Structures are given as C-alpha cells and as structure tokens.
Amino acid sequence: MERRLAVVWTSLLAAGLILVLPPALCITTSKASPRPPRLIGCVFVNRGNITCRWEAGDTPTTSYTLLIQKKRGPEPFTTNSSLTPFTCTTPDTSCTADIGMSSVRFNFCITVTAHSHRGDISSELRCQPGRIEVMLPPVILDGVEPVSGMPLCLNVTWRRTYAVFPVSDSEIRAGVLNSQIEITAKGQLEVQVKNVTVKAYSFLVCLFRPDASYAVRLRHRYRGPQSPWSPWSNARQGRTAEDAPSAAPAFWRQVKQTDKNGWRFISLLWKPLPHFLANGRVHFYNVTCWTERAQILNDHGSCRDLHHASTSCTLLLPAEPCSCTLTASNSVGTSPEAQIWLLGASETEAPEPSSISVSPVDDHNLDVSWRAPADRSVSGFVVEWFAVREKNSSILHWEKLNSSLTTLVITEGVKPMELYAVSVKALYGERGAGKNRTIHIYTRQGVPSAGPNVGVQQISGGTVELTWSPVPVELLHGFIRSYTLCYAATNQPARNVTVPGHVHRYSLENLSPGNYDIFMQANTVVGTGAAGPIINVYIGPDEVSIVMYAVLPFVLTVLAMVLMACLAQSKIVKQKLCQFVPDPSNSSLAQWTTLEVT
Ligand SMILES: *[C@@H]1O[C@H](CO)[C@@H](O)[C@H](O)[C@H]1NC(C)=O
Ligand SMILES: *[C@@H]1O[C@H](CO)[C@@H](O)[C@H](O)[C@H]1NC(C)=O
Ligand SMILES: *[C@@H]1O[C@H](CO)[C@@H](O)[C@H](O)[C@H]1NC(C)=O
Ligand SMILES: *[C@@H]1O[C@H](CO)[C@@H](O)[C@H](O)[C@H]1NC(C)=O
Ligand SMILES: *[C@@H]1O[C@H](CO)[C@@H](O)[C@H](O)[C@H]1NC(C)=O
Ligand SMILES: *[C@@H]1O[C@H](CO)[C@@H](O)[C@H](O)[C@H]1NC(C)=O
Ligand SMILES: *[C@@H]1O[C@H](CO)[C@@H](O)[C@H](O)[C@H]1NC(C)=O
Ligand SMILES: *[C@@H]1O[C@H](CO)[C@@H](O)[C@H](O)[C@H]1NC(C)=O
Ligand SMILES: *[C@@H]1O[C@H](CO)[C@@H](O)[C@H](O)[C@H]1NC(C)=O
Numbered sequence: 001m002e003r004r005l006a007v008v009w010t011s012l013l014a015a016g017l018i019l020v021l022p023p024a025l026c027i028t029t030s031k032a033s034p035r036p037p038r039l040i041g042c043v044f045v046n047r048g049n050i051t052c053r054w055e056a057g058d059t060p061t062t063s064y065t066l067l068i069q070k071k072r073g074p075e076p077f078t079t080n081s082s083l084t085p086f087t088c089t090t091p092d093t094s095c096t097a098d099i100g101m102s103s104v105r106f107n108f109c110i111t112v113t114a115h116s117h118r119g120d121i122s123s124e125l126r127c128q129p130g131r132i133e134v135m136l137p138p139v140i141l142d143g144v145e146p147v148s149g150m151p152l153c154l155n156v157t158w159r160r161t162y163a164v165f166p167v168s169d170s171e172i173r174a175g176v177l178n179s180q181i182e183i184t185a186k187g188q189l190e191v192q193v194k195n196v197t198v199k200a201y202s203f204l205v206c207l208f209r210p211d212a213s214y215a216v217r218l219r220h221r222y223r224g225p226q227s228p229w230s231p232w233s234n235a236r237q238g239r240t241a242e243d244a245p246s247a248a249p250a251f252w253r254q255v256k257q258t259d260k261n262g263w264r265f266i267s268l269l270w271k272p273l274p275h276f277l278a279n280g281r282v283h284f285y286n287v288t289c290w291t292e293r294a295q296i297l298n299d300h301g302s303c304r305d306l307h308h309a310s311t312s313c314t315l316l317l318p319a320e321p322c323s324c325t326l327t328a329s330n331s332v333g334t335s336p337e338a339q340i341w342l343l344g345a346s347e348t349e350a351p352e353p354s355s356i357s358v359s360p361v362d363d364h365n366l367d368v369s370w371r372a373p374a375d376r377s378v379s380g381f382v383v384e385w386f387a388v389r390e391k392n393s394s395i396l397h398w399e400k401l402n403s404s405l406t407t408l409v410i411t412e413g414v415k416p417m418e419l420y421a422v423s424v425k426a427l428y429g430e431r432g433a434g435k436n437r438t439i440h441i442y443t444r445q446g447v448p449s450a451g452p453n454v455g456v457q458q459i460s461g462g463t464v465e466l467t468w469s470p471v472p473v474e475l476l477h478g479f480i481r482s483y484t485l486c487y488a489a490t491n492q493p494a495r496n497v498t499v500p501g502h503v504h505r506y507s508l509e510n511l512s513p514g515n516y517d518i519f520m521q522a523n524t525v526v527g528t529g530a531a532g533p534i535i536n537v538y539i540g541p542d543e544v545s546i547v548m549y550a551v552l553p554f555v556l557t558v559l560a561m562v563l564m565a566c567l568a569q570s571k572i573v574k575q576k577l578c579q580f581v582p583d584p585s586n587s588s589l590a591q592w593t594t595l596e597v598t
Contacts, residue, residue, distance in 0.1 A: 034059040036121045037093075037114045043228055044104040044134040046166040050086065053094040054112045057121060061114040065089045068097050071107040071127065104130030104166050136220050136230035137164045144216045144238025151210035151243035151279065151332070156181065157202040158218055158233065167222060175199050177220045182232060186213035210243035210279035242280030244333025249273050249285070250400050251326045251338035252382060262319025262345030268303060269312045269398065270326055270338070280330035282308045289317060289324040292344075297322075319345040323430075343432040350434035351375060353406075353424045360443040361409060363416040369407040370424045373434065380427040383408050388419040388440065390472040400427075416444035417477035445478030448522040451532025452483065462511040464518075464537055468504055471522050471529075478524030486521070486531075489514035498523075513541045 035058040042052040052066050068086040086102075088095040109127040113120050143157040160167075167176060179198040184191050196205055198220070208214060217232040249270040257265040268287060272278075285306040289297045301315025321344045325337040343349060353370040361367050366385070372378055381401045387394040397413045414420060423438040452468035459465075466485070480501040487508060488494035499506050501523075508518075519534040 034118070034121055037061075037064065037112050037123045039110060039112055039123050039126050041226075042110060042133050044108075044130045046104045046134060046137065046164050047099070047101050049096045049098050050104075050108070050110075050130075051094060051096040052110060052112065054123065056093055057114050059114060059116045059118060059121060061091075061116050063089055063091050063115050064093070064095070065113045065115065066095050066097055067111050067113065068099070069109045070099075070102060071109060104134045106130055131166060131222050132226050133228075134166060134222050135228045136167070136222060137161060138231040139165070139218060139220065139233045141216065141218055141233040141236045144214070144236040146239055146241040147204060148241055150204070150206065151241045152208050153204045153206040154208060154214065154216065154238045154240060155202055155204055156216060156218065156238075159201060172201075173199050176223055178223065179218065179220045180229070181205060182217040182219075183208075184215045185209075186215070186237075208240045209276065210240055211275070211281075213237060213239045242330055242332045245273055245278050245280070245282065245328050245330060245335035247273065247277040248336045248338035249326060249328050251324075251340055252398050252400060253324070253340055253342065254396055255342075256314070258345055264317045264319070264342070264345060265314065266317050266342070267312055267314050267396075268324060268326070268340075269396070272311060273328055273335070277335075278328065278330065280332060282328045282330050284308060284329055285310060286327045286329065286334070287313060287324060289315065289322055291318060292321040317342065321347070321432075341430050341432045350426065350428045350431055352435040352437045353381070353426055356422075356424050356437045356439060358422045358439045358441045360441070363443050364411065364414050366410040366414055366420070366422065366441065366443060367407070368410060368422055368424065370437070372403070372406055373426050375426070375428070377428050377431070378403050378426045379429040381405065382425045382427060382433065383410070383422070384425070384436070385410055385413070385420050385422040387413070388421050388473050390474060403427075414443055417442065417446040419473055419476070442478060445524050445526050447478065447524055447527045448476050448480070448529025450475040450530055451522060452520045453532055454485075454518055454520050454535050456535065456537055457505070459537065459539065462513075462539060463507050463509045464511060464516070464539070465507045466505070466518065468520055468532075470504070471532075476522065476524070476529075478526055480522050481525060482523045484521045484523060484528060485518070487516050487518045489516050511539050513539050 037057045038055045040053045040055055042050050044050050050068055052068075054064070066088050070086075086097040086099050088097040106129070107127055108130045109125055111122050111125045113122040137160070139158050139160045141156070141158050143155070145155045145157070147153045147155050175197070177198050179196045180193050181196050182191060182193050194205070194207060196203065198218075205216075215235045215237050217235045219230045219232050221227045221229045249272065252269045254267040254269060255264055256267055259265075270285070273282060285308075287300070287303040287306060289300075289303075291297065297315075297317070299316060301313065303313035303315045306313060321342060323339055323341045325339045327337050328335045351373040354373055356368065356370040358366055358368050368383055370381070372381075380403050382398055383401065384396055384398045386396045395413065397410075399408055399410075401408060410422070419440060419442055421438050421440055423436040425436045426434040428434060448471055450471050452471055454466050454468045457465040457467045468483075471480075482501050483499045483503070484496050485499055485506060485508075486494055486496040489512070492514070497506070497508075516537045516539065517534050518537060520532045522529045
C-alpha cells in the first residue's frame with residue numbers, strides 16, 4: 001500500500017516539475033536584468049484625476065513617471081497613439097495624474113517607468129476600463145421617509161450629480177451598483193453599516209424598529225470589490241411608522257376595601273409600556289371587567305376613557321370571582337390583552353411563598369428573594385412594597401415576575417431612613433393571587449427625629465406613672481430598641497432610665513418632693529433620637545407621707561393574706577392562688593431592678 005502511494009507521489013512530483021520548469025527557467029534568465037516596478041492599483045476619479053500605487057523594482061531609482069493613456073475604441077494600444085497622455089512624476093511609489101475633464105468611461109493603459117543612472121525600466125503595460133477602479137462621487141440623500149403599513153422600513157431617496165456620476169440610469173437599473181447604508185439610531189453611539197441593493201433612486205430598507213428615529217447615509221461602489229467605496233452621502237434623519245403595541249402592559253390590582261356584602265373597592269394598576277413594546281405613542285387604555293358568569297360589568301368606576309397618561313383606575317367589583325383585562329392602543333392598533341383574576345370575597349387564598357428574605361443592597365436598593373410554594377400551578381409572582389406612613393398613605397410599588405424568577409432587586413421608590421413593607425405573593429393563574437408574606441425593613445437606619453410625648457397617668461405619693469404613645473413612623477428612621485426617660489428635679493443633676501422599646505408605660509418611684517422636668521428619647525441601633533416635649537411634674541411633701549402611712553401597710557396586708565392563704569389551703573387551691581403572687585421577673589418591679597439608674 002505504502003509503496004503504491006510512494007509511486008503515485010513521485011510520478012505526480014515529476015509531472016509538476018515538468019509543468020513548472022519552463023517559467024522557472026525564465027525567472028533565472030531574467031534575474032540578470034533588473035526587475036521593473038509593478039503596478040498595484042489605481043483609483044480613478046471621474047473628471048478629476050487618477051492615483052496609482054506601485055511596488056519599487058530592484059534598481060536604485062531616482063524618480064518614477066506614471067503614464068496613463070486614454071484609449072478610444074477597441075484597437076490595440078500603441079505608444080504613438082494620438083491621444084494626449086496624462087503623467088505625473090514622483091520620487092515615491094504613488095502619484096496622482098490630473099485628467100482634466102476626461103471621463104473614466106474609457107479604457108486606459110497605464111505604465112510606470114523607473115528612472116535610474118543605468119537607464120529607464122518600465123512596468124508591464126496594464127489596460128483596463130477606468131470604471132473598474134473608479135471611486136464614485138458621493139451621492140445626495142434627499143429623503144428618508146416612513147412607509148405606512150411597513151413599520152420596519154424606511155424609503156430612502158437619493159440622486160447623483162449627473163455631470164460627474166459615471167454610471168447611467170439603465171446601468172443602475174441593471175444593478176451595477178454595490179451599496180451600503182450607515183445607520184445610527186437616535187440617541188445611540190453605535191453605528192451600523194448594512195449592505196443594500198439599490199436599483200433605483202428610491203429603495204426600501206427594512207431592518208428598523210417601529211416608531212424610531214435614525215440618521216442614514218448612503219454610499220456606492222461600481223460593481224465589485226476592486227473599486228473603492230465612494231465617500232458617504234450627506235446624512236438624513238428619518239422616523240419609521242408606528243406599529244401596534246407588541247405586548248400588553250404589566251397589569252395588577254390592589255384591593256382597597258371590602259364591604260360587609262363582599263363588594264370590593266379595587267385599584268387597577270398598570271405600567272406604561274416601554275417604547276420598544278409600545279411601538280408608537282399609546283393613545284388610550286381599555287379596561288373591561290367580567291364576573292365569573294361572563295357578565296361584563298357596566299359600572300366602570302373611573303376605568304372608562306383612560307387616556308395615555310393614566311396608570312391606574314378604581315372601580316367596585318362584586319363579591320363573586322372576577323377578572324379584568326387591559327389593552328393599550330396607539331394609532332395603528334391594539335396590544336394583546338393583559339388579564340388579572342380576583343378570587344371571590346369569601347374564598348380562601350392560595351398559599352404564600354414559603355420564605356422571603358429582604359436585605360438592603362445600599363441606600364436605594366433592596367434585595368428580595370423567596371422560595372416558590374410547593375404548589376406547581378404557580379404562574380408568577382408579584383413583589384409589592386410601600387413606605388410605611390402613619391398619616392398620608394404612600395404609593396404602592398409593584399413588580400410582576402414570571403414563575404421562573406424568585407429574586408428581585410428593588411430599585412424604585414426606596415430611600416434610607418424610611419420604613420418599607422415588602423411583600424411577595426404567588427400568582428395562580430385563574431385562581432388569582434395567593435396570600436402575601438410581608439417583611440418590614442429599612443435600607444439604612446438613622447436616629448429618630450422626634451421623641452415620644454410623655455403624659456402623666458397618675459401621681460401618688462412619690463410615684464409618677466407615665467405613659468407615652470409611639471413616635472409617628474415617619475419620624476422614627478429606624479426600629480426602636482429602647483427609650484431613655486430623663487428626669488431632673490430643680491437644681492438637681494438629671495437622671496435617666498432606659499426602658500425596653502415595646503414598653504409604653506413606666507413609673508418613677510420614690511421621688512422626693514419637688515418640681516420635676518421629664519422628657520423621653522427613642523433609641524435605634526444607630527443612636528439616641530431627639531428629645532420629646534418636656535413636661536413638668538410637681539410632687540408635694542404631703543403625697544410622700546400618704547405613701548408611707550397608707551399605701552405601705554395596705555401592700556403589706558395583702559402580701560400577708562396571700563401568704564397565709566397559700567399555707568392554709570389544699571394543694572390545688574394553693575397552686576391556683578399562688579399564681580396571683582406577682583412574679584418579680586415579669587412585673588414592673590423587674591424593670592426597676594434592671595434600670596440603669598444613674
Ligand atoms: C482628485 O480629484 C478630486 C475631484 O476633483 C479631488 O477632490 C481630489 O483632491 C483629487 N486628488 C488629488 C490627490 O489631487
Ligand atoms: C506608430 O508608429 C509606427 C512607427 O514608429 C508606425 O509604423 C505606425 O503606423 C504608427 N501607428 C499609428 C497609429 O500612428
Ligand atoms: C418611496 O419614495 C418615492 C419618492 O418619494 C416614491 O415614489 C415611492 O413610491 C416610495 N415608495 C414606497 C414604497 O412608498
Ligand atoms: C456586504 O457585501 C460584501 C460584498 O459586496 C460582503 O463582502 C460583505 O460580507 C457583506 N457584508 C455584510 C454585513 O453582509
Ligand atoms: C374595549 O374592549 C372591549 C372588550 O374587548 C371592546 O368591546 C371595546 O370595543 C373596547 N373599546 C375600545 C375603545 O377599544
Ligand atoms: C403628606 O401630608 C403632609 C401634611 O400632612 C403634606 O404636606 C404632604 O405633602 C403629604 N405628602 C404626600 C406624599 O401626600
Ligand atoms: C422569565 O423572565 C425572564 C426575565 O424576564 C426570562 O429570561 C425568562 O425566559 C422568563 N421565563 C419564562 C418561562 O417566561
Ligand atoms: C399582606 O396581607 C396582609 C393581611 O392579609 C395585609 O394587611 C397587608 O396589607 C398585605 N400587604 C401587602 C403589601 O399587600
Ligand atoms: C444618661 O445619663 C448619663 C449619665 O448622666 C449620660 O452620660 C447619658 O448621656 C444620659 N443619656 C441620655 C440619653 O441622656
């Protein structure tokens with residue numbers, strides 16, 4: 001096998017050598033004489049000039065002369081041709097010969113001669129039609145217009161300067177032009193260049209987005225890759241026609257109120273379509289709600305005639321299961337429908353996501369993640385969040401996600417030192433939304449900007465019983481960990497007491513008679529907040545004696561009776577009664593013992 005292959009190879013080699021040998025011999029013989037320069041290529045500019053480049057030969061050359069002769073008709077080229085030659089001389093390896101008003105539609109014969117001390121040596125003569133290497137002049141772009149009914153297309157119209165454009169209309173119709181357009185979408189830096197077929201002075205380009213603006217330029221070259229591209233035409237701006245919206249807006253609802261008969265006051269919410277889906281300017285939205293029995297609801301509430309800027313409306317829905325659809329329409333058409341389903345008022349909601357965690361990314365972003373419920377029919381999730389406020393209610397933010405996603409980074413409507421309620425609900429297609437799971441969070445906590453309003457509940461003896469109401473959540477800027485209660489008698493050093501954050505009542509005891517200033521501060525993990533209003537409490541000398549002579553014996557008597565009862569009664573009764581003895585670790589006394597009295 002190998003031997004046979006070797007034989008084939010040697011015979012092939014021999015055949016090759018025989019074929020190659022004569023030219024090889026020629027090269028060796030011509031090696032003695034100097035190598036002439038070699039033309040690489042030319043660029044013809046109609047009624048302008050011809051620029052040629054060449055490769056130097058192997059003789060030391062002082063200068064070169066480029067000789068270009070225009071040929072009339074098909075007869076062979078002769079050096080004594082009667083036509084005037086165009087020439088240029090240069091020490092370099094390219095030069096430009098002016099051809100005056102000559103057209104490039106002729107055949108041209110070109111040669112370059114190297115001059116040296118030993119004599120002249122010329123390149124091979126090259127004859128060709130001038131247009132093969134013509135650089136066409138830039139054309140003029142007249143219009144870039146939308147095409148109605150074809151939102152992906154622009155109609156590009158152009159013209160040429162007749163006197164200098166060396167290609168005729170019939171040749172253009174025959175398709176001798178290679179063409180490209182350069183496209184820059186408005187507001188974008190990226191520039192695209194696309195091949196286009198141009199056989200007339202107007203042509204369609206269909207690679208755009210609907211209702212979008214583009215700057216367009218055009219260039220041509222004559223036939224193949226041998227001729228260079230013309231310079232770009234002027235740029236023209238054009239906008240494509242609108243198309244019907246290609247997707248429905250994201251659609252959601254908020255149950256504002258349910259009355260005793262199950263009628264529900266609902267806010268329908270949606271998001272404006274991003275432009276790449278709206279494909280134009282949305283003129284109006286259309287909401288239709290149905291009951292389960294496919295009855296269209298006639299009472300539209302504020303959901304009738306929804307103009308382009310609206311993103312919500314409210315209406316009253318009956319207690320039975322309902323569904324609503326939403327479409328967006330522009331000048332061309334209507335989007336597909338978005339649909340939501342509401343369970344009947346008395347139905348129990350499907351399960352919530354099994355766990356949810358929310359953590360701040362930074363001051364303005366929250367990272368939410370959850371686990372899908374075990375139920376396989378989950379069709380998506382909705383994450384809702386809003387700033388928790390006491391007075392005026394805040395906007396509900398929401399994001400709808402498909403069932404494959406279980407995380408979301410909230411980037412909208414979040415700022416530091418404000419409390420947010422973040423909740424996640426699973427969607428169950430026609431079975432509506434499931435229960436929610438809610439977490440309260442700050443992206444960053446601060447210190448409260450107000451202190452609690454302290455009020456005196458009771459003064460008896462040397463004891464002042466104080467209560468306070470929570471600081472409005474808007475002013476808290478963080479989760480309350482504890483309160484500091486400060487009090488000072490006139491001309492006495494101030495003292496303060498720390499009270500756990502969940503407590504809203506406290507007694508200052510054993511105060512000696514005098515005039516007291518009392519105020520409170522709320523503390524978060526970051527620090528101590530502003531002081532609340534100062535109240536003034538007067539404790540007279542009499543009130544102390546009341547404690548000493550009346551309250552103390554009373555307390556002692558009660559304690560003694562309880563003790564006696566415990567000892568006297570049967571075991572069961574004893575246990576029951578004993579439970580009434582205050583557990584010191586759970587009473588307000590306990591707070592006394594853990595006070596940081598300073
Ligand atoms: C060739 O002619 C064109 C058109 O007249 C002119 O714009 C260009 O500058 C000329 N090139 C040179 C190298 O002279
Ligand atoms: C060119 O010159 C040669 C002699 O130098 C002559 O025989 C020939 O006829 C001439 N050709 C033309 C086209 O003038
Ligand atoms: C493109 O514009 C040209 C010139 O205005 C017009 O004649 C032609 O009909 C247009 N083509 C289309 C498809 O609209
Ligand atoms: C454009 O056409 C040229 C030939 O005319 C080809 O070489 C090139 O790959 C084409 N470019 C694209 C993007 O199709
Ligand atoms: C709104 O949608 C309903 C139901 O699809 C349809 O009957 C009605 O004609 C639409 N209204 C408009 C203004 O498009
Ligand atoms: C909230 O209410 C206050 C007055 O109570 C008002 O000044 C403020 O503009 C309201 N804010 C919002 C968002 O409604
Ligand atoms: C869910 O949404 C993500 C991102 O929007 C997308 O990549 C994915 O294909 C969607 N999955 C389904 C099942 O629609
Ligand atoms: C979550 O559900 C509870 C009780 O059903 C409700 O009070 C709360 O407002 C809901 N939270 C959100 C963000 O919908
Ligand atoms: C509580 O009292 C101590 C000692 O007087 C003082 O250092 C501290 O700043 C006080 N705390 C507050 C919140 O006033």
